[in-house]
Amino acid sequence: MSEDNFFDDLHAETLAVRAGQVRSQFNEHAEALYLTSSFVFNSAAEAAARFSGEVPGNVYSRFTNPTVAVFQDRLAALEGAEACVATASGMSAIMSLVMALCSQGDHIVASSGVFGATQQLLGGIMPRFGIDTSFVAQSELSEWQAALRPNTRLLFLETPGNPLTGIADIAALAAIAHAHGALLVVDNCFCTPILQQPLKLGADLVVHSATKYLDGQGRVLGGAVVGPKKLTDEVFKFLRTAGPTLSAFNAWVLQKGLETLSIRMHAQSAAALELARWLEAHPKVLRVFYPGLPSHPQHELALRQQKSGGAIVSFEVKGGRAEAWKVVDNCRLLSITANLGDVKTTLTHPATTTHGRLSPEQRAAAGIEESLLRVAVGLEAVADLQEDLARGLALI
């Protein structure tokens, strides 16, 4: 990025295609892909200076790589952040953040509906290293407050939540965290910086599964931790030693993904709103969960902290599992898969897939019914998506 403040005043659409690019001696227009594990030095003295960190520059791609740097700088610009460190996957971003910022004896408060692997990492693996997590209802500020302990180091949340699209109040939770001397971490996977900028609302760090919307075309895995350099530097120190860094190839695919992020997010979110309205009016649909609908219990809050409702719509059909499966099995266009964030629309039955390992009691407590379906809306024509869902709905 140039050294003056030129980039500071540009809009997200522009940053998504321009931020972070550095041209080589060939002056290429598209970003180059540097598939190299290591870098050479012009002299023993230069090698020594680079290794000691006295002179900045690339040494080895577990530490830094120019293609990864373009992706990092572009995503940092989009989140309005000082810095970004990229990781091999969303989970390695969350793992690296916890390993870098927490120590034995520390405590985390997280929302109970977080991504399954995140729950397993925080609730199942980290306690073996003396880092415990309390899970609380995402939207209940009093539960977050009550769960704080003197040793609470992080508050961790996703908003909108999966699959019921509950909203957590980022600004209010940032205030609760800061009054306690803790950090607020937001997994911004569902909205991306195009629809929500948690750092501007007071969050300390953002994590991403770049695998989802940042790629947008279901090709590669990746992740990122974004925020002030003081904190991302700590994550970087862990990452360069422990090794779950992003590959240069994946970074190159992901920075191409960022170039269309704004246009995709706005289009997919608009399509989701149209589909949600249609579902809400359908006689075989009991309930629709979508933050962009006035019927959503936190519609006002969603409008305040998001630019639009996002591209995830969940709904309950009238009936139970058999009726929900009828809709799934009669789709010819929608992909039956648990993935999301793709330009191809995906359809999931959470109770028997993503949330299948919960006990029936846990599922009931989380509000995940057998009749629930989740649609991650892509870029197909909404009329075609409606027709695909209508086929199964007509059989209920």
Ligand SMILES: *Cc1c(COP(=O)(O)O)cnc(C)c1O
């Ligand atoms: C997919 C996902 C993750 C994990 O990301 P991976 O890239 O699969 O490791 C974390 N958080 C959320 C909200 C996700 O959807």
